[in-house]
Amino acid sequence: MWAMAIRTLRHRTAALSATFLALVLGTVIVMTCGGLLETGIRNNAPAQRLAGADLVVTGDRDLPRGDETAVLPERPALDDSLTAAVRNVPGVERAVPERVFEAAVLGGRSQPGSAPDAQAHGWSSAAVTPYELTEGRAPAGPRDVVLDEATARAYGVRPGDEVRVAAQGSAGAYRLTGVVRTAHAVDRGAVFFTDDRARALSPALADIAVTAAAGTDHGELKDRLGEVVADRTAKAQTPAKVVSGDDRGAVEYPEVLTRKEDLIALAGAFGGMATLVAVFVVSGTVALSVERRRREFALLRTVGATPRQLRRLLLAETLMVALVAGAAGWFAGPPAGERLFEEFTGSGMVSEAVAYEQGWIPAVAAAGALLLTSLLGGFLGGRRGVKVTAVEAMAESTVRTRWATPTRMVAALLFLAGAVALAILTWVLFDGPIAASTAGPTVLCTAIALALLGPGLTKLCTVLISGPVKAVTGASGELAVVTARARAVRMAGVVTPVMLAVAMATANLYLQTTQTDASREAYAQNLRADAVVESASGTLDPALTADVRATEGVAAAGAYVTSTGWIDGIGDEDGVPLQGIDARGAARTTALDPVGGEVADLTGRTIALPAGAADGRSVGDTVEVRFGDGAAADLRIAVLFEGRAGYDTAFVPADLLAGHTDGALPQQILVRAEDGTGAAALTANLEKTLADHPGTAVADRDDLIEANIKDTETQAWVNYLMVGMIVAYTAISVVNNLVLSVSGRRREFGLQRLAGATRRQVLRMLTIEALIVAGIGVALGTAAAATALVPFSHAAADSMLPSGPLSIYAAVVAGAVALALTATLVPGWAALRARPAEAALAEE
Known part of the structure; x- marks a missing residue:
């Protein structure tokens, strides 16, 4: 049968080219989705800034929720006392406590060009990467700062120049004392303050970078550290863990963890859909090919060929075409997958820190899908054509009418x-x-x-x-x-x-x-706000809210923070969006429609819940909330409001929610204009107020909405x-x-x-x-x-x-x-x- 299939293929290359093209493209798509799926499962993010650390102690972002495990969107803070305990573990040569927070260089000799996003650290963190000084000296005072080479070049500054840096709600002039370089690539820019200044700006301890002593087995050291860390954080709401290898990259880029499931779900769903579509495409193509060969099959049935033999002939032909198609798809699949992955990272769907992985698993999956597609497609496409009797085949050799x-x-x-x-x-x-x-x-x-x-x-x-x-x-x-x-x-x-x-x-x-x-x-x-004040560093000084309220044309203003949390009885394992608002301005800047309680009462340890999702609770009841950093708190329900089914959102005081975010400060200020004040006038007045606050800017309502659905x-x-x-x-x-x-x-x-x-x-x-x-x-x-x-x-x-x-x-x-x-x-x-x-x- 195989020999006969080879002979028939020689004379039907044009007809089978459609099947060949369908199988090639199906193989490429399945291999592409397989590569994305493997990348999501492995989720490897090679360390960059932390590459010099053998081990890293960090807060555990895994949050068990019933049968599922959620990922905390905010960084769990570590206790400062944990650093001393880590240093005392045998085999630890150095343990560097790290402060990590967002920073923005606002300008030097020139405006920014292609400057990378920057993170700020204490100077001791420079030894972790390691960064080495190429010019100048280390920071020594509270107004000293060191920049990485790419950031300094983008802003056209050198040691001795003055630079303006915004970080943790404030912006000020600093003296650039040095420029550093690292031997390997680090995507994000670096701003180094003195350790004392970094601690003052961001008191929360982000992680501890550990260097093992010479001759120490890293696996054994990790186990010893794990025991100490587990013992010290056993009673904490957010336990810590010890990571190594590519898991260190997820400490630098937390979105590696939070977006992992998206890539897995997307690749799996579309890979399965592609296989299903391929079966239909191939079966349809084979069916049309069989229709064109009904006269041939009629003659074969007349001379004694059985339906089983004809079916074997069709399957043999389809499998031989599949072998050639698989070889072509094998070479085209990996480049296509890598190119598609680049599109994903460029769009922000996947962290740029994640390394694309395509090993033998996608190849096996593609081979299985190819085999399934060719066998099912060949069987379904030729099923009717090979079962008719010889007399029926001759009668229907031109036009087929029966199908059901x-x-x-x-x-x-x-x-x-x-x-x-x-x-x-x-x-x-x-x-x-x-x-x-x-x-x-x-x-x-x-x-x-x-x-x-x-x-x-x-x-x-x-x-x-x-x-x-x-x-x-x-x-x-x-x-x-x-x-x-x-x-x-x-x-x-x-x-x-x-x-x-x-x-x-x-x-x-x-x-x-x-x-x-x-x-x-x-x-x-x-949302009722007409404008929003935001910062280049992502955080604002809480005192700025009072200045904004005093601005001409402003009817109300309030701090605003967003995050995600988990509330018993509301939402799923992905949590519920939390919005932190200022009760003083919330009645004018938000459109909450209370059915119980007053928005003005949303202060202290309180929460506002949608009435439809309150699960029988009423104003005055207490509900447990797990914030984005893993910390839990019992909050009193101050407001129940009319919410939209399926889009549950909870509101808490801005200062309460801010304390459980990475920045620990308000992210934005919502502004409501007085009646009769136009958008242009409001923006102009706010810009005058913000002139004394470098790094801040005014955006309109539409910008805030678009950012929320990004x-x-x-x-x-x-x-x-x-x-x-x-x-x-x-x-x-x-x-x-x-x-x-x-x-x-x-x-x-x-x-x-x-x-x-x-x-x-x-x-x-x-x-x-x-x-x-x-x-x-x-x-x-x-x-x-x-x-x-x-x-x-x-x-x-x-x-x-x-x-x-x-x-x-x-x-x-x-x-x-x-x-x-x-x-x-x-x-x-x-x-x-x-x-x-x-x-x-x-x-x-």
């Missing part, structure tokens, strides 16, 4: 039932963005069901549109409709990928736009990219199938021309057929997308229709039509170049 089998119908009904169940779950059980977890699979189940019912639906749709098509297009349209109805089974093979592309593109694009708009609206409805928009962009890959893959299938279908009709075209039809009339007929294919595919794809979009829009935005520009749908439809026309007319024009008599003798 019990197995196919049962499978279609099962997928349709699954889609209905998922749609009901989305509508009834979920609120907010979580509804996307069931809405996404809904469109897939519906699309699969419609694909299985494709021939029948295609014939039904053709009957429904036959009247209007004939009325508008005349004789050419009538011929196109007759052909479409006669070739309904074959036409379904090209309608299905159009439907699949339209369904996936429409559903996924509008799921993202709806989710983004709903998140934006949910945040904006609680993560949602980043996730949306990444999903657009991944969906685009799969839709493009499906679009290539559309082209493949249409080219196969049209190029196999040379005999038909030849007979039409011998009967008197001109080339132009045949092309007109093909144009109408392409429009019918596109129209049916768009209609079915839109219906499939609606099964996901309508329930999701109801759950996320309390609307029956998704939000987002109509131009998205118009672009999807236009793309489907353009693909269908191009892939039909180009091969059709090529087929019509042959002389009619020669074409009439060609194989069907």
Whole structure:
């Protein structure tokens, strides 16, 4: 059978090239997703600034929440006394207590160019990397500072110059005493103060960098340190741990931990979706190939070939094509995965500190997916073609009319039932963005069901549109409709990928736009501020709030902090967004609608909860809150307010929440203008007030809203990219199938021309057929997308229709039509170049 398969392949390279291309692209996509999945699982972030430390003692960011483990978004602080205990452990040569906080160089001789983001430290931390002085000396006084070489060069400063640095809510002039360089790359810029000045700016101890004594086994030292650290922090709310190797990188870049799950979920979901789509694409391509070979199979059945033998022949051919396709995809997969990973890191979806990893696991996964795709695709695509009897095969050798089998119908009904169940779950059980977890699979189940019912639906749709098509297009349209109805089974093979592309593109694009708009609206409805004051270093001096309140045209102002926390009975393992507000200005700067309590009472150790998520609690009750740094506190409920279902947010006093964030200070100041004060006047007045506070700036309400949904928009962009890959893959299938279908009709075209039809009339007929294919595919794809979009829009935005520009749908439809026309007319024009008599003798 293998020898026969090799011989048949030699004469059918054109027909099998579509299968080859589909398998190559499927392999590349699966390998790409596999590489991203492996990268997310390994989550290796090579140490940069901490590369010189053998071990690092840091707060444990893992927070057990039932069966799940959450990641703390803020840095757990260590007790200063822990440093002495670490130094006393046998085998420790040096233990450096580190203060780490954000800093911004505001200017030197020139304005900043490509200066890297900067972190500030005490001077003793320079020995950890190690940084070495190339110019000047170490800082010695409270107004001394040292910069890394890249930052100093970007600002055009040298030792002896004055630089302005903003850090921890204040900005001031410092004397640059030295410039340092490290032997290896460090992405972030470094600003070094004296140890005393760093401690004054940021009292919290971030980590302890440990250097082992010569000859000490690092594994044994890590175990000894672990015992000491565990003993000293056993009673603390946030225990500490000892890390080594690439885990040190996560200490420098905490987003490595917080964004790990996003990459794993994304890669796994799209890898599975790509495999499923590949099965459909390959099976459709093989089915069309089999349709073109029905005369051949009829002759083989006549001379005694059994269905099993023909099935083995098809599978052998498909597997041999898969071997070549796998080899091509093997080489293309890793570069494609690395390029896509670069896009992810550039967008902020993944930390730039994470190293891309693609070992043998994605290759094995791609090989398994390739094998599964080729076997299933070959089996499903050729199942009907090899089972007919010899007499039936000869009778159907030109046009196949039967398609419905019990197995196919049962499978279609099962997928349709699954889609209905998922749609009901989305509508009834979920609120907010979580509804996307069931809405996404809904469109897939519906699309699969419609694909299985494709021939029948295609014939039904053709009957429904036959009247209007004939009325508008005349004789050419009538011929196109007759052909479409006669070739309904074959036409379904090209309608299905159009439907699949339209369904996936429409559903996924509008799921993202709806989710983004709903998140934006949910945040904006609680916000009344007209402007916001922010700082280059990310923190503000609390005393600045009073100056802002005294500014002309300001009706109210209050400090503002954001973080994430965990509240019993509210939210899931990902926590609940926490907003820290100032009760003095909250009534004017926020739009909280209390149903119990007063916003003015939100002071001290209190909290405001949405009434719908309060879980039976009332004003005056106490609730346990776990803050972003892991610290727990019992807070009294001061306010219950009307919140939006699915977008639960809790409010606490700004000074309370700030103490549990990395900066430990307010992040922004919300400002409400007096009646009659315009936005321009308010901004101008605030800028006058801020002139004495370097590093601060004024932004408007829209900037604050966009910053709040930045993560949602980043996730949306990444999903657009991944969906685009799969839709493009499906679009290539559309082209493949249409080219196969049209190029196999040379005999038909030849007979039409011998009967008197001109080339132009045949092309007109093909144009109408392409429009019918596109129209049916768009209609079915839109219906499939609606099964996901309508329930999701109801759950996320309390609307029956998704939000987002109509131009998205118009672009999807236009793309489907353009693909269908191009892939039909180009091969059709090529087929019509042959002389009619020669074409009439060609194989069907």
